[in-house]
Amino acid sequence: MSTTPAAVDTWFVEHLALEDDALRRARERARGAGLPDIAVAPAHGALLALLARLAGARRVLEVGTLGGYSTIWLARAVGPGGLVTTLEIDPHHAEVARSCVDAAGIGDRVEILLGPALESLPTVAGPVDLVFVDADKQNNAAYVRAALPLARPGTVVVVDNVVRDGKVADPAEESAVVRGVREVVDLVAADPRLEAATALQTVGAKGWDGFLVALVAQS
């Protein structure tokens, strides 16, 4: 067989028409502005939007904006009148994200808070229906901890990049990033406010990685 996970990703992007012009332009605008190519893949943006819609999300908290690519998926999912609050430390990233979400026609549903997310988080008003954590991985657990007071029963929590080419399960791997992943997995496993957690491994254009997904408990 001559296909690869990246080719299969491309096949699904084409056959499910996952990216429209606005999303493609956002990706190109971010690349043109010199941002790193580390936004979620289209299929994963679509999964985030699907989770948000399944949860009936109207309020989303995103930690880690970059150029606003995942933000556009989430802002579309919350619909008119919904709100995505997204936290970004880098002023250039925040500026590019603002131009991308405005160009995508959903800028009125997006609030970008500039600064270290751990400082912005306490200023965010709850309740939020979905939390997407995708920033500096060392702080994964701190972000989930800080977001939990903003959650309601049924809030969906998604943490990106928890597999990292399998390093999460490699006992020889002790980098700060991988420790940050393990810490948030331990937190989700131990905190009674979180239930129905699972990890979804993914392969594709972005290599071998995955999402941690959990639900805030009903009581």
Ligand code: SAM
């Ligand atoms: N969610 C974006 C997407 O899929 O389109 C990708 C986000 S990118 C992986 C991570 C972002 O988190 C970068 O833009 C980076 O500047 C930001 N970041 C890193 N450390 C941060 C911090 N302490 N507070 C807020 N943002 C941070």
